[in-house]
Amino acid sequence: MSNYWRQGLLANNPGLIQLLGLCPLLAISNTLVNALGLGIATLLTVLLTNTAVSLLRPFLYHAIRIPVFVIIIAGLVTMIERLMEAWLFDLHQTLGIFVPLIVTNCLILARAEAFASRQRLPAAMLDGLTMGCGFLLALTLLGSIRELLGHGSLLRDSQLLFGTASPDLTLQLTPEHYQFLLFSLPPGAFLLLGLLVAGLRWWLNDTNTVTAKDHNQEPTAEISG
Amino acid sequence: MALALIAAGMGLLIAITVNSTEVRITDQRLAARVARLTQLMPANSYNNILHQDTLAIHAPGQFQTDLAVTAYRARMDGNVVSVIFALTTIDGYNGNIDLLVALHTDGRLQAVRVVRHQETPGLGDRIELRKSDWVRQFSELPTSTLTNKDWQLRKHGGRFDQLTGATITATAVLGAIERTVKYFHEHREWLLETPADEIELP
The missing domain is CATH 1.20.5 (Single alpha-helices involved in coiled-coils or other helix-helix interfaces)
Structure with a gap:
């Protein structure tokens, strides 16, 4: 069981090792709150998609499987987007187009095709949960570092996520108007993502956890974008 | 199947x-x-329901859009005290800028707020009140004596403060405000006296 968690969070992390879904990973990691919001929405999508695909396995003829995946993913994302706009209105406004664009995150289609369509329900759900958490981890890690370096704070605008009634959870670690633009903008995201990818690979190699087997058992790790 | x-x-x-x-x-x-x-006006300066007293303005020449620009009217006991325009300018450095421009009935600017934009963080985003006081220079500003030349940034010989490194952004916002003020002066009576549109806005 714990192998799923190791795969999802570290050895096969969708964001940092498989490099799937880079577009939202780079665009929405400018603050921790944005990263958490999109990460949780993506986690829900991949978990529910894996669940639905695994449940529908008896009807999944080879020829129609891709359209079925697309219908399921698009439908789920539409529902999640509506729910976010109803209950997390301000966060929904901030994330903008990146909520509907979860549909195009290859991570979700990759897990549906490579894993959930061939596995029983518990395994598929666990895979969705761990892979989703892996993506959430990559997003929040990048989001925390970028917010710290770019704004000197953590959890700024926390009310977007926790509601206007919640206390302001912002941790301001530098003077109020500190700003290091590079890290708030996409180039900083690329630099830091590169460092994170290199760091994780170095650490995994160092602890001998990335083996040839890890790479070969997931043929879809080749999908990118 | x-x-x-x-x-x-x-x-x-x-x-x-x-x-x-x-x-x-x-x-x-x-x-x-x-x-x-x-946010645009003190809560005790009006007592009507703003979003139910609207006018749809079709003036493509003045507002850069074929779509209707919405004007909201604030009233105190039935008399109009301010008119608020919700408009968009296409002259931003990076896409459209949505703003609200409030005017007193005598043509003085009451307040301006930028609602939505994608201008460069650290440079153009100082049009947001959250980032800088730049937009406050328009608060309570008399406009009837301003000439075309005045409606420019200082470095172009006008009367308004620029934003260093964001001339295009500042000019875009300034231009949108200028067009709104001019529209107000030309159509003041219509704006103040036309009954509100019946439709509830989306």
């Missing part, structure tokens, strides 16, 4: 979600709009 059934099933689920969130989303959108409008 399986494909059609699955599509129908997802369609049903989406219909249920859309249906059950409809009212709440409409309320949230309205609340967000009202919250933005109420």
Whole structure:
């Protein structure tokens, strides 16, 4: 069981090792709150998609499987987007187009095709949960570092996520108007993502956890974008 | 067959979600709009419901858009005290800038707020009140004596403070305000006296 968690969070992390879904990973990691919001929405999508695909396995003829995946993913994302706009209105406004664009995150289609369509329900759900958490981890890690370096704070605008009634959870670690633009903008995201990818690979190699087997058992790790 | 059934099933689920969130989303959108409008003027300066007293303005020449620009009117005991324009300028450095411009009935600018933009962080985003006081120079500003030349940034010989490194952004906002003020002066009576549109805005 714990192998799923190791795969999802570290050895096969969708964001940092498989490099799937880079577009939202780079665009929405400018603050921790944005990263958490999109990460949780993506986690829900991949978990529910894996669940639905695994449940529908008896009807999944080879020829129609891709359209079925697309219908399921698009439908789920539409529902999640509506729910976010109803209950997390301000966060929904901030994330903008990146909520509907979860549909195009290859991570979700990759897990549906490579894993959930061939596995029983518990395994598929666990895979969705761990892979989703892996993506959430990559997003929040990048989001925390970028917010710290770019704004000197953590959890700024926390009310977007926790509601206007919640206390302001912002941790301001530098003077109020500190700003290091590079890290708030996409180039900083690329630099830091590169460092994170290199760091994780170095650490995994160092602890001998990335083996040839890890790479070969997931043929879809080749999908990118 | 399986494909059609699955599509129908997802369609049903989406219909249920859309249906059950409809009212709440409409309320949230309205609340967000009202919250933005109420920032522009002291709460005790008017006593009508702003978003129910609107005019749709069709003036493509003046407002850069074929779509209607919305004007909201604030009234105290039935008399108009301010008119608020919700408009968009296409001259931003990076896409459109949405702003609200409030004017007193005598043509003085009351306040200006930028509602939505994608200008460069650290440079152009100082048009937001959250980032800098730049936009406050328009608060309570008399406009009847301003000439065309005055409606420029200082470095172009005008009367308004620039934003270092964001000349295009500042010029875009300034231009939108200028067009609104001129439109107000030309159509003042119509703006103040036309009965409100019946339609409830989306």
